[in-house]
Amino acid sequence: MTDVFRNRPGYALRRAANAMMAELARRLATIDLRIAEASVLLLVNDRLDVTASEIGRTLDIQRANMVPLLGRLEDAGLIERRPIDGKSQAVLLTTKGQTRRAEADAITDTFEDELLQRIAPEHRDHLVPALGALWRAD
Amino acid sequence: MTDVFRNRPGYALRRAANAMMAELARRLATIDLRIAEASVLLLVNDRLDVTASEIGRTLDIQRANMVPLLGRLEDAGLIERRPIDGKSQAVLLTTKGQTRRAEADAITDTFEDELLQRIAPEHRDHLVPALGALWRAD
DNA sequence: ATGAGAATGCTATTGTCAATAACTATCCTG
């Protein structure tokens, strides 16, 4: 079948993202994390007083979708919620969460290294800037 | 918040694909098509005797998921199914389907042009090859 | 020519991520 879509940036983007996410999901499943959960863990460690809504804004996850996400992480004993004031709550990693975060970090790091290795050297360094332009324009 | 993910190819890929698909979905909605439906329409016109399973293989859509997809296109009067033998069936565009396909083609073409325009010239030509390497490796 | 295995189409269900709307309670600011 003629590869009608070979040169279509939109289609290539969709397929590449799909393949990438499928593989990453498979790898993260070995430590019982979904992609969205792992990204939250990776983010949280960076600060000590991150609120749920702040995480949502950074990762572009709607407040409504943060609720079950954080709920699962809490049920798994990976995060704790601590009230900041009557309205906001800080999200922080438990000891178990820190361990899991380190594992997730290792998995995603090696995965992304491998991803880049698949790209011909002359294209490699252009990928992230090009993607950045697409994502931040929306 | 520190942008922990700024330089992560996996994350950038996910976000870019997401933003792209959201916008494309919005544009295709004006002609009552989902992204997956549009890609089938675009593909079908290219040949006259494409079978459902062949479409699925090309677009990486599982047989099980092709069923409702083609069902919707048929309900909308855009495609017809014609038995090839007792087992396979050809998918072909109705007149209405050809018109719709042309509209979808126009929308996706200008959309993808605009996408590329958002990327700095020095990165632009590297995007599709880089994505291709990621998608075809999986 | 036939019998085994592959291919096709289908049903039904599940999962992941995301979007929307509506609600409550709290906060911040003028």
Next chain:
DNA sequence: CAGGATAGTTATTGACAATAGCATTCTCAT
């Protein structure tokens, strides 16, 4: 202190994808 913004929540929906299982038909090697 009143009004509007913000935080968290509930519930529902949608799009795309994956899995398992089933019936029929085709194909190919013996």
